[in-house]
Amino acid sequence: MIRMLLRVLGPEHAEPVRRTVALMTTTAVVEGLSYALLVPVLQALFGSEPTGAWPWLLAFGAAVAVYAALRYISDLSGFRVGTTLLRGMYNRLGDHLARLPLGWYSTGRVGEVSVLASRGVLEAMAVIAHLLTPFISAAVTPLSIVVVMLAFNWQLGLAALIAVPVVAAIQVRAGRSMAASDAERIERGDEATGRVIEYLQAQPVLRAGGRTVERFGLLDDSLHELQRASHRSALSALPGVVSLTVAVQAMFTVLLFLGTYLALGGNIGAAEVLTILVLAARCADPLLSLAGISGRLRGARSVLARLDTLLHTEPLAEAPEPIQPIRHDLEFESVTFRHGDRTVFDSVSLSVPAGQRLAVVGPSGAGKSTLLQLLARFYDVNAGAVRVGGVDVRSISTEILMEQIAIVFQDVYLFDGTIEENIRLGRPDADEAEVRAAASAARLDEVIERLPDGWATNVGEGGALLSGGERQRVSIARALLKNAPVVLLDEVTSALDPVNEVAVHEGIERLMAGRTVVMVAHRLRTVRSADHIVFLDGGRIVEEGSHDELLGRGGPYADFWEVSMTPVTS
Template identity: 40%
Template sequence: MIARLDTMLGRRSGLRALTAAYAATGILQGIALAFLLPLLRHLLDGDVAAALPWLAAAAGCAALAAVILWFAVNFCFRVAVEHLGDGLQRAVGDRIANLPLGWFDGGRAGQVTGLLTGSVARVTSIPNVFLQQMTIAITTPATVIVATAFVDWRMALALAASTPFAYGAYRLAQRASAREQVAETRSYEEVSSRVIEFAQAQQVLRASGQARDGWRRLESELDRNRADTVRVLNRQLGPILGFMVTVQIGLAFSAILGVGFALSGTLDAATLIAVLVMAVRFIEPLGALGAYGSAIRQAEQAVDDIASVLETPALPEPAKPRLPADASVELRDVRFGYRDRPVLDGFDLTAAPGTLTALVGPSGAGKSTVLRLVARFWDVETGSVRVGGVDVREIPTAELMARVGMVFQHVYLFDATLIDNVRVGRPDATDAEVRAAANLARLDDVAARLPDGWDTPVGEAGGLLSGGERQRVSIARAFLKDAPILLVDEATSALDGENEAAVTAALSDLARDRTVFVVAHRLSTVVNADRIALIDDGAVRELGTHAQLLAEGGRYAALWNDRRRAAGWRLAQPDHAQPRA
């Protein structure tokens, strides 16, 4: 486990040094016990003067063990917090930041939450909870057996005889609960997901009168998690009890054997007393070993869970990086799908620098997927996506991201001030640059309405702002980033009239002199595009300007006519209905 953690951290965790210190402590404690034999012999003979050097030696070993243990215990907190806790959280965060966006499909919130709280916490308990007990539980009995062998090999053999049986019972306890502990971990992740879901969905649940049903769903996951935990404890109970019984039988056997040797005259009283004291000290740490067996297995499972994320392949960086020549974008014979569901097949589309290309078509046709492939959120299965004539897989990720700005429908804001959320677009920007970008996005009107202006916290996920206001923050980030390629996905689809007008005007300013791809269900927002691509069944079916596509009388024209007719729909009161009194 230690070697694996060192590999995961990319450096030494400090656990080896801790183990060595704890081992030295256990050995010194065992040696201190071994000095009891000559000490007791001299005391029983009435020779106190001869006993004093052995007493001093035992006290010296015990004191040295205490000093080493004190330094080790203080160092273990540094190992737990800095090396393991901080190191693993950073390693998981770095890996997540470089994983394909597809990895996050299927509800990863609970897994990530479980990793950063439960799994990392269990790993940090290794140095300061049971590594000390485990190491001393092995080294002290081993030292006692060796010391006893110098006094009476028969008693040493009696003490060692129970070790294989105890070890077998210990391993059985570990294996008995392994499968259930995996299920318990998955159940804990599911509970985390349900808690997050329950908190985020309060508006929907209450609006639909299903707040209690939402709670019942969480309750069922809590019940399942509780059942999994009880099942783990039940599976461990028998083997752990067997381990403890085996250890106690070993002590009783050694005591009976020692008394028999003493009665037969082959073992003197001082040696018997010393050996029995050492036997008790032999048994005590072994009992702790059984108690910590479950915690060790949980820590091993936590390491496995963290490793499963750290070992997930990230999007590969190019061995021989190349830089784009300009802001042109080309998708050539692209095939791509989500798991077993194909989305794009034989997809071809080219955008010259400084042009605006609108993507329209039915839901699920792959419009948003095109934008995400340009930003290399995923890699294509076949074909290529090129920016400036270079395959995006040959462009370093940082270079590609510097050239691409994004304004998506669902905007995430951090629980920080309004101005700090704009600064996310370019963290090294000056205050003047941030304010200028925010003003271009018509965000100054929003700041004027907030109690503390630009320094007003926007709440978790921007909950204190409206959807249109959050969208303006996203546009301000894009202005601040000033990337030559802009990807806009459904930016105005769910906005009210005032916000739509402000966002549309800001996007028009933002699109100037940039290569722009825009996805929109409202066709009125894309009529001035340089080219409109109608996407259906994974490919571009029609391509041209608004006027050209209308003249062709194809799918786009039909879609345009349908939307125009739908725009005239309104809710009206039937003629025969009477107003309420």
Template identity: 40%
Template sequence: MLNTYRRMMDVAGSYKSQLQSALLLSVIASIIQGVIFALFFPLLSALMNQPIDIQRVWTLLALFGFLVIVEGLLRWRELDFAWITSTDVAHETRLRLAEQLRRIPLEELNQRQSGDLNVVLSGNVSEIVLWIGSLATLIIQTLVVPFVVVIVTLFVDWRLALALLVTFPLAVPIYRQMRSLVKNLLREITDADANTASRVVEYTQGLPVLRATKQVGERSQRLQAALVRQRDVQSRGQRLVNLPLIAMATVVEVGIFTVISLGTLFVLQGSLSIPVLFALVAIAMRFSEPLAQLTGLASVFDLMEIGLEKIEALMSIPPLPVQTPPAQLTSFDITFEQVSFRYADQSEWTLQDVSFHLPERTLTALVGSSGSGKTTITRLISRFADVQKGSIRIGGVDVRQVEPSQLMRYISAVFQDVYLFDDTIRNNIRMAKPDATDVEVEIAARAANCHEFISRLPKGYDTSVGEIGGTLSGGERQRISIARAILKDAPIVLLDEPTSALDTESEVAVQRAIDQLVADKTVIVIAHRLSTVVSADSILVLEDGHIVERGPHPELLSQQGRYAALWNAQQYAQGWRIAA
């Protein structure tokens, strides 16, 4: 409970004091509500005494009405958080999560499923944070009101108060068992929901492939498995939750029946008056309602706690550390000094003892078989993660001394798989420089050889590209991404062979755009087709995480080593034809 309270305060952020005030108001209002119910004892006694003490009755009614008004005002003020402030808390929480996503190391982020992140950013915030005030105050009311009634009853008849109090110990083991069962199950349910969300995203994005392989609908094994698991977990949850709910309701009803029976016995024995018994019956009926709801509220409360745990877990991921004092980059040559690196989920080194120096304003190609470490080198330059051994320097400055956001100002990346946002072409290009004018956007588009095809579109630069740029061809998407990089005008450019998956016509257009992009830049290109990098200033040949050869194209060919073997294999493949 204390951990949940702490997490609630952490999520409330700058609205922590407002949430604390709302909870305090709820406690005070619940105490007043308990006192209101307790007034039934003297009020009914005054009404049934002969002769009726009219002044006492009116006094009690006035006090009753006054307390009702005060409670109403407190409840109304308490609801300010639930109705108004909670939306501000949810908005602030989303902004804090978005900022945290920006700071989380990409290596850590890539290990998380998109569905899990979606559940945290949308589901947990909307379903948990928006209701955090209402749920917390409801639980306070459920616990405080019966407790106050018991305290007041103690002054009326200690025997009845003791009988009411017995209901609490009877309910505790059921409540604890319920929380133990439900909490573990709810975690499983939220994990199943997140997994299903990831599979749905995967399914919709992969529909063309799934249709081609007849893996749609019931044949989509991964999605169907996630849906079946989600159904089974939810069904099990319903069974586990309903049994304790019934047990709790039964215990409460038996407890109330016992209290009323004892009261009746005391009346028959002459040790309790009938008005007090009537008041006890009325109070007991109201007493049973919140206790019966306690188990159901515990389930919802645990769901909130699990959501808060997920938010806390995401917020607690530390960003990449920055050595002090932070440094600024003034030159852009790149140096790897005995770099060894492995990913967090792997035991084998991806790169081992890699050293090289790339002079400023030169073009360097990385070649090698799949898994040799080419992409890892480009990722480490942009500080995807920190190396375990050695150092990476740009302009003589260790990248660990540069703020990640500052480092990315100096790096542009164009990869084979282009990601465009579901927005206009203009805004997708402008993303590299948010304050760019329309003229600057058009200049970048012309330099990337995409102005012509953009002008032919019905809405020109205001044409929406669809999700992931789905309304454009591969070559068109690639040129827009290059226009984005041109507009950014960063001194370091990372290229992952952006022409390898294009047809000849698109390749020529993209290659011209790349020529514009890389002029006077420090360029690192991952080369799959060696013919595209024969003019590179230097070529690094990687194999199993090591640099096995380095030098310009003619020199490497003359060595008759690994590079020459790759070159000859590709030259042979170019002459391959499908037999008729």
């Protein structure tokens, strides 16, 4: 458990955790050994001179005070280390998720990552702050008391020592029997979380279909499965709890019978038997708490195992000696890329000279947006190379590559904050004049003027408080502020009204001026200004050339152009 915790936290956090565990263990040992002072206290009380118990009683009080001080320090250390590691864990998890290829983020992982990044991390870090102390105390304090019993009377101490492997075996057996049910419960919990997210995201579709009152069947089914899995998990824990209780009570009963036998035989006095039973009773409480603590630790261990798996998922490799590109031309050389079982690109080659514009067209599913993602290294190619400035993107550090590229997606996501904060994501150190200039170039200033709070207007989660066209203008302003030499455009006007389309087009023209541009076009009207056009289909470049050249050939591009120019009639 501790090894897995250290592996998840990383080597930089190992030392404070080890110190905290050592302090907690010392505290538990001191607690157990302090009960050794009960032996002379009880002997004196039941002896001929009860007043002789006072010195031992004072010593016991001092030992308890030392234990209390150590317990306070160890608990405080656990809280502080847990809080520090919580922040570090979030940073490590966030950094790692940012380096994973987008292909890793399948729909099924939405619920899993949501749970791990919220409740999972908190549960894992709670091990240090809340679970280690009671667990170590429940395991170490009884062992220390058994050592005291062995020193006091070897027969009774040996009888108590025999119970140690029995309790350990029960705990191991209970853990194994619950492993499958715990795993199922966690899996069902992740699935239910994903279904809840899906249910929330599907509200427009459900309401459009008239399903405003009835429950969502998939969500209901997943919640019922979670309920059944939780019920099975609770039932599987019952045998372990009962077995542990019976074992502890049996140990106490054996000590009682053995103590009585030894006392009747004259080998030990009644005071000594009473002392042993007091010590045994003190052993029982922490042992009985092991069942509850172990259940929580199993849950935390499961979370740690999943965090460990996530953190060891292979990210996009960083070049050991990254190269800084000095040019801004782009190139695909014999690129083959597969997404799952599907081959998206099959030996595709193309180039974009610095400062020129390439338009990418083709039917849906041809891989147009994927081409942009490969340039930004959201994925790595399976064969061939993608180059920026003549340098393979795999030889450029992620930070440097992102400095070279500004991306405007069709679906714009804005963070829950002000308009100005969202624009500044392009270049956080920009001064106010530069931010205002970028907004003006994107024609966002006219939007800001009519908003009640102006620049301080909150856009809501995902930019929900702005229209699609307004979100696009924020995205363009962000890209303009970044001032990167390469611009990637994933058709940003395909779902805009005419007014916003004109405004966004003006912003896009300013953004593209003097830069190397690759634009994905669904509306072919936008490709006329391109220096070169490629038509993708079936994982290959079917044809390429200028707009006029492709129209003159009468091929797939010309057919697409004719369809796009044909007015829709009712």
